[in-house]
Amino acid sequence: MLHPAARVGSNTAMRYCMVLGLLIISDGASMSAAEPAAKVTATALQAVLVKNVGHAREWLQQSDFKSLAQSAGGLQLLAELTKSQSDDAAWQAALGNVISTVGEIQAAARSEDLAASKVALAGLEKAVSAAAALEPTGQPQVLPRPPAIRSLMLTMDAIQGDAKVALLTGNVEAGKKQAGALAELARLVSNSRNTPQWTALAGDFAKAAIDAATATETDPKAVRQLFRGVAQRCEACHENSRTR
Numbered sequence: 001m002l003h004p005a006a007r008v009g010s011n012t013a014m015r016y017c018m019v020l021g022l023l024i025i026s027d028g029a030s031m032s033a034a035e036p037a038a039k040v041t042a043t044a045l046q047a048v049l050v051k052n053v054g055h056a057r058e059w060l061q062q063s064d065f066k067s068l069a070q071s072a073g074g075l076q077l078l079a080e081l082t083k084s085q086s087d088d089a090a091w092q093a094a095l096g097n098v099i100s101t102v103g104e105i106q107a108a109a110r111s112e113d114l115a116a117s118k119v120a121l122a123g124l125e126k127a128v129s130a131a132a133a134l135e136p137t138g139q140p141q142v143l144p145r146p147p148a149i150r151s152l153m154l155t156m157d158a159i160q161g162d163a164k165v166a167l168l169t170g171n172v173e174a175g176k177k178q179a180g181a182l183a184e185l186a187r188l189v190s191n192s193r194n195t196p197q198w199t200a201l202a203g204d205f206a207k208a209a210i211d212a213a214t215a216t217e218t219d220p221k222a223v224r225q226l227f228r229g230v231a232q233r234c235e236a237c238h239e240n241s242r243t244r
């Protein structure tokens with residue numbers, strides 16, 4: 001992987017070219033790896049947002065306001081995480097819109113107002129499909145502050161459940177997107193506490209989720225196996241948190 005110019009010339013020129021070559025290689029690597037990775041994460045989060053709006057609709061159809069409010073809590077977390085993926089104006093505005101309609105649903109669900117919930121949900125569906133049609137073009141922002149650990153966990157639990165269903169029905173692509181969203185949520189988990197043990201457990205979990213998200217396998221059985229690895233990391237942390 002030497003720069004072609006490094007093969008000729010004096011020692012000094014050679015060293016210079018090698019350094020330059022390395023700079024080019026490492027710069028190229030960071031551009032070609034980080035950028036698409038950020039897009040993959042954004043796409044995963046967009047898909048998970050759409051899926052969760054579907055869940056909110058199901059709760060509303062059953063007039064289950066408690067679950068609707070909880071589901072809105074998860075949507076808010078996901079929308080904020082999605083918003084932080086890019087600082088470009090269109091992306092920020094679209095996700096800002098999603099976040100404000102989620103707020104309306106939360107208020108309507110808490111007061112068990114069916115009519116207001118319906119109006120707010122229709123608004124949310126529009127806002128989320130507009131946001132899902134965008135491609136982020138800017139730079140990632142700092143992650144939002146992690147929410148209470150319990151709501152983070154409930155959101156991850158719901159995503160993992162959706163992934164299981166997706167893989168059981170052979171929808172490998174959807175499963176990988178759920179894993180991509182879990183990998184991004186793992187960063188919030190990691191930021192929630194800062195003991196070395198927590199950091200290690202959250203890091204293992206993140207790694208397992210990334211493995212599942214980036215798997216080249218297309219066989220649902222193989223990807224299900226990777227998800228078992230993710231579930232083991234969830235359990236490993238729960239075991240440790242209990243005994244602490």
Ligand code: HEC
Pocket residue numbers: 149150153154156157160182189198201202205230231233234235237238241
């Ligand atoms: C790095 C540690 C860690 C990882 C990784 C982790 N959890 Fe947790 N989880 C916790 C802790 C700590 C609690 C207890 C939170 C509380 O109740 O205060 C918890 C609680 C939960 C709960 C119970 C929430 C409730 O109170 O009803 C669920 C469900 C859950 N986690 C699901 C998951 C799933 C699914 C994954 C993996 C996709 C996961 N967790 C990964 C640390 C972790």
